[in-house]
Amino acid sequence: MGERLDIQKTYKLFIGGAFPRSESGRTTEVVAADGSFVANVAKASRKDLRDAVKAARGAQSDWAGRTAYNRGQILYRMAEVMEGRRSQFEVELVTCGSSAADAAAELDEAIDLWVWYAGWCDKFQQVVGTVNPVAGPFFNFTVPEPTGVVGVVAPEQPSLAGLIARLAPVLVSGNTAVVIPSEVAPLSAISLSETIATSDVPGGVINMLTGPKLDLLPWLLGHLDVNAVDLTGAPTDLDPAVLDEAVGNVKRVIRRDPADRGPYAITDFCEMKTIWHPIGR
Amino acid sequence: MTSELDPIASPSGFTPRSTGGIGLWVTPVDEVAIEARARTFTTRSIKKTSKRAALELAISCIDLTTLEGMDTPGRVSALCRKAITPDPADPSLPSTAAVCVYPSMVPSAAAFTAGSSVRVASVAGAFPSGMSSLEVRLADIRDAVAAGADEIDIVIGRGDFFTGRYGRVFDDIVAAKEACGPAHLKVILETGELGTYDQIRRASMLAMAAGADFIKTSTGKVARNATMPIALCMAEAIRDYVEQTGEIVGLKVAGGIRTAKQAWHYLVLINETLGPDWLTPDRFRIGASSLLNDALLAIRKLDTGRYSGPDYVSID
Amino acid sequence: MANDDIHPVAKGQSRGFSLDYAPAPESASVVSIADEYGLFIDGEFAEPESGELFATVSPATEERLSMVASGGVGDVDRAVGAARRAYDGVWGPMPGRERAKYLFRIARQLQERAREFAVLETLDGGKPIKESRDVDIPLAAAHFFYYAGWADKLEYAFPGRDVAPRGVAGQIIPWNFPMMMLAWKVAPALAAGNTVVLKPAETTPLTALLFARLLQDVGLPPGVVNIVTGAGPTGEALVDHPGVDKLAFTGSTAVGKRIQKVALARGVPVTLELGGKAAHIVFEDAAIDQAVEGVINGIYFNQGHVCCAGSRLLVQESIAESFVDRLKRRLATVRVGDPLDKNTDVGAINSSRQLARITELVEVGVAEGAELYQPDCGLPDRGFFFRPTILSHVEQTHRIAREEVFGPVLSVLTFRTPEEAVAKANNTPYGLSAGIWTEKGSKILWMADRLDAGIVWANTYNQFDPASPFGGYKESGFGREGGMHGLAPYLSAAPTGGRS
Known part of the structure; x- marks a missing residue:
């Protein structure tokens, strides 16, 4: 028997539950800490972004329309599936420069984040929703609703736990997401896509676009069918002209410390809806 | 049981005979919103010149009422005198529309109002409960008409109404109308007992479809009498009924209307809901007693610029 | 339009009593x-x-x-x-x-x-x-x-x-x-x-x-x-x-x-x-008279200078005609004039600039094919006033159905099913408020859940309270x-x- 040649993976985009290459046909080379070639990852174009937003929009009302219990179970399922694949993720993190110990710790963190937010799905409404004592014969209550389609610019590091820390709260309330993962360490995000595809998350709820953030950001911020963008993982010195793109549809632009994991990380991507009804016979 | 229920008395409507089978739209009524709307009529300010005319109109719409077990011909005589000439000091003022009495007082009332424009209205049909057999109620009506009543005020059978026997309620009103002969029929819904505006609207439509000339809020014998939103609910029912059938029906509000200011509020309500064509005793009545003197005091104030006192108008 | 046409009375029966409202100016x-x-x-x-x-x-x-x-x-x-x-x-x-x-x-x-x-x-x-x-x-x-x-x-x-x-x-x-x-x-x-x-x-x-x-x-x-x-x-x-x-x-x-x-x-x-371009949705099973009041209040309150004004009436097609007739009849009793008069329901447009904008958009609406109705009420000689206006037969593509007028102008559109009502209501970049009129509770909640609006008034409209959060979705x-x-x-x- 000769030495077996290992199979190199083609790291593709994740759009609408499928794994297309970039329509541009372009890729970016990822190199290991020692400078050796690791993989070519797809370089998403603005057209890929357009497709991803379309997929996210298409999936949104179904995702939001599910019961909170169901969303909670699906997010919990993500933890289950990741737990079973953790060695793959750890290898990828190490490939991209983490120590083995850091990679293991990050996996613990990443998986626990799914569990944490799974539990929030049917609880945050009771923390932030209210029954309002108006001065009149009306029943009046306020409930959080998902804002719609959210663009998530994931932190560069930690590339996996950071991404999940920002993505999971977006999903809790029923938003769908277009994620731009870490540029320096995108591999685990792509494997996360494969995990998502084999879990119970419906196609289109999470879409993953690898590629240069600064190329994609103007298109993401300028897209009128994207309701909110999380810039936590974007550079803080963004060109104001790029930020200006966000006002086209009065986009909600969020930055929040990934370590801040309370219900407000969820409500950043919620709209509060207040409903009035008379009380009478 | 079901055989007693009118097969066409569905919650969404019924088909009256008098209208040749035209379905009537019994729309739901929202309590909070109708009460809010009714309040808006109380903030209208009437022109001073119009105010006096409005007070005269209010007087001319009054059914001056005495409905006591202790009523006597003497009492009725005083009432009729007051109805014909509300203020002896000002003969220009109109008479009230009618006096309203129990059936046994009708002969006296007819005698004392003879030759005047004041009509005699009689409650009848086992007033105020209506809890007698149909035969007894019809006989009561016929008696009153025979004794000289121009108008008959009856109350609907709430027992039948609450048990969903709308057909019976309807048939009873049809029979009452027949028993009235030439007399006008006012049908009292006793709104204070109906519980909801939906029911008031339904009862209004039912009474009109069965042939009521007027629909009336209350007997004055229960705790809750006419209110602005109840009057609005009934006025809206009348407006829709007239629109759909072309038949004119009047509105009588009764009980609790004691002040000139209240009367203005009701006139504004009628004006903005049914229009000026309903601002006439032929189509609008106020069942009241103490209102008349308050209206007279208000007229004195308008005429003299000073507030008057109860000793300066006659009791009835 | 004369009163004879507004009120459901055969012509020629008018008894002629006129209940005139006084100018009641607040000092x-x-x-x-x-x-x-x-x-x-x-x-x-x-x-x-x-x-x-x-x-x-x-x-x-x-x-x-x-x-x-x-x-x-x-x-x-x-x-x-x-x-x-x-x-x-x-x-x-x-x-x-x-x-x-x-x-x-x-x-x-x-x-x-x-x-x-x-x-x-x-x-x-x-x-x-x-x-x-x-x-x-x-x-x-x-x-x-x-x-x-x-x-x-x-x-x-x-x-x-x-x-x-x-x-x-x-x-x-x-x-x-x-x-x-x-x-x-x-x-x-x-x-x-x-x-x-x-x-x-x-x-x-x-x-x-x-x-x-x-x-x-x-x-x-x-x-x-x-x-x-x-x-x-x-x-x-x-x-x-x-x-x-x-x-x-x-x-x-x-x-x-x-x-x-x-x-x-x-x-x-x-x-x-x-801004806003709120849909005010009226189903055939609504409390109709109160819905009329709600729609009137929803658009003519404060001359329609209200970001959450119910400027798009979406009325179920089965009752559209009669509902609009009722609106017109009700509009005849709305009093336009001196804002200091306690009897005034609709006051002055805030500025000449705003008046010009309203006038222009209504003209556009008529040019686009909408049917104009304004009550025959007198307007003061001076000041900025605009008659309460109903534009019926408005379509989703009309500018008047899409742009915020910020004036006393109601656009009337129709729908057939709850799905269609939601689709039309949400078909705007705005998302501030919405109104629903139906007596069916489950339908209210179904609609409220789907409407992109920060405030949903069901069987009421234009209610405000310090304890009640207010604000919009989308633009x-x-x-x-x-x-x-x-x-x-x-x-x-x-x-x-x-x-x-």
Whole structure:
């Protein structure tokens, strides 16, 4: 028997539950800490972004329309599936420069984040929703609703736990997401896509676009069918002209410390809806 | 049981005979919103010149009422005198529309109002409960008409109404109308007992479809009498009924209307809901007693610029 | 249209009694308006640096009411400086329970002087006295009273968080509800411990300036609230000022977008309450007469100068014709005229500019094929007035169905199914409010769940309350005003002890 040649993976985009290459046909080379070639990852174009937003929009009302219990179970399922694949993720993190110990710790963190937010799905409404004592014969209550389609610019590091820390709260309330993962360490995000595809998350709820953030950001911020963008993982010195793109549809632009994991990380991507009804016979 | 229920008395409507089978739209009524709307009529300010005319109109719409077990011909005589000439000091003022009495007082009332424009209205049909057999109620009506009543005020059978026997309620009103002969029929819904505006609207439509000339809020014998939103609910029912059938029906509000200011509020309500064509005793009545003197005091104030006192108008 | 056609009576039967309503003008003597007003900075009225003044007129008479200072960059800088000093020196360190007492005092004074404020609001803005008297001023007072109670309870509003005021809040308010919008901005900001620089709208500055006097009477420490009058450039100076830690704006979506740009570039938190094009949905199983009232109130309240106005009537096709007939009949009893008259239902359009905009859009609507209805009511000879208008047979593609008119103009569209109603209602970049009329409870909840709107009024419309959060989806803005949610924009809330 000769030495077996290992199979190199083609790291593709994740759009609408499928794994297309970039329509541009372009890729970016990822190199290991020692400078050796690791993989070519797809370089998403603005057209890929357009497709991803379309997929996210298409999936949104179904995702939001599910019961909170169901969303909670699906997010919990993500933890289950990741737990079973953790060695793959750890290898990828190490490939991209983490120590083995850091990679293991990050996996613990990443998986626990799914569990944490799974539990929030049917609880945050009771923390932030209210029954309002108006001065009149009306029943009046306020409930959080998902804002719609959210663009998530994931932190560069930690590339996996950071991404999940920002993505999971977006999903809790029923938003769908277009994620731009870490540029320096995108591999685990792509494997996360494969995990998502084999879990119970419906196609289109999470879409993953690898590629240069600064190329994609103007298109993401300028897209009128994207309701909110999380810039936590974007550079803080963004060109104001790029930020200006966000006002086209009065986009909600969020930055929040990934370590801040309370219900407000969820409500950043919620709209509060207040409903009035008379009380009478 | 079901055989007693009118097969066409569905919650969404019924088909009256008098209208040749035209379905009537019994729309739901929202309590909070109708009460809010009714309040808006109380903030209208009437022109001073119009105010006096409005007070005269209010007087001319009054059914001056005495409905006591202790009523006597003497009492009725005083009432009729007051109805014909509300203020002896000002003969220009109109008479009230009618006096309203129990059936046994009708002969006296007819005698004392003879030759005047004041009509005699009689409650009848086992007033105020209506809890007698149909035969007894019809006989009561016929008696009153025979004794000289121009108008008959009856109350609907709430027992039948609450048990969903709308057909019976309807048939009873049809029979009452027949028993009235030439007399006008006012049908009292006793709104204070109906519980909801939906029911008031339904009862209004039912009474009109069965042939009521007027629909009336209350007997004055229960705790809750006419209110602005109840009057609005009934006025809206009348407006829709007239629109759909072309038949004119009047509105009588009764009980609790004691002040000139209240009367203005009701006139504004009628004006903005049914229009000026309903601002006439032929189509609008106020069942009241103490209102008349308050209206007279208000007229004195308008005429003299000073507030008057109860000793300066006659009791009835 | 004559009454004969409006009321369901055969012609020729009219009995001729005419119940005339009197002009019942509220006396304007209760207010005294100065010839000139300075800027309210650091507890005192001050001349603007430039010395420039602008006129504020009564839209009902076109008469000049007063001359008001036009704040410039330097004035805004002084105001922000005063607010900063007050924040650092007095208001920030002050215990919440003491801040609360000031706010309670403000609420009480507003109640006591309600008539004065109401008359001035109506004089300067043109809204009917019955609205300024019964809605604007009572709600403004109630708003201060509500937030007063929060000032010493902030830690209970955000469990697990350490809250802190943001600092100096720069606030810009519109001309449609001057005092109410002032209260919506100032009350939560102060309760949360911020100090304020407020810019009222240039056509309606007078009640804010009267409020400044009230603050002097209340004894509010100088600099806690500063009021800088002026037009667009004054607002820009405030938005651009680097000393402002928090921005809040209510007004048009166009201006809101400009403000969002600045806020994003500067990294300053901002709340925006912008335009709307609300769908008012009436099903065939509604309480019809109350729905008529709701639709009338929804669009003609405050001359339709309401961001949440129910400007698009979506009526189920099975009842569309009769429903529109009822609206027309009801419209015949709506009284347009002198805003100070207690009988007036629809007052003056706020400005000649706004009147021109409304007129233009209605013309466009008619040109696009909509059917115009206006009651045959007389309008005053002077002032800016517009007849309440119904445009029926409007289609989703018409400009009049898409653009915010901000006037007494109702567009009527129809639908067949709840799905279609939702689709049409949501087919707009706006998302502020919506109305639903049906007696079927499950349908209300089904609809409410699907409508992209921050406020859903079911079987009612245009209700407001300090305890009830208000604000939009999509291009109607973000952030909420009112209720516990209304505190959040004025606080930074870090996880308690840094824990998650």
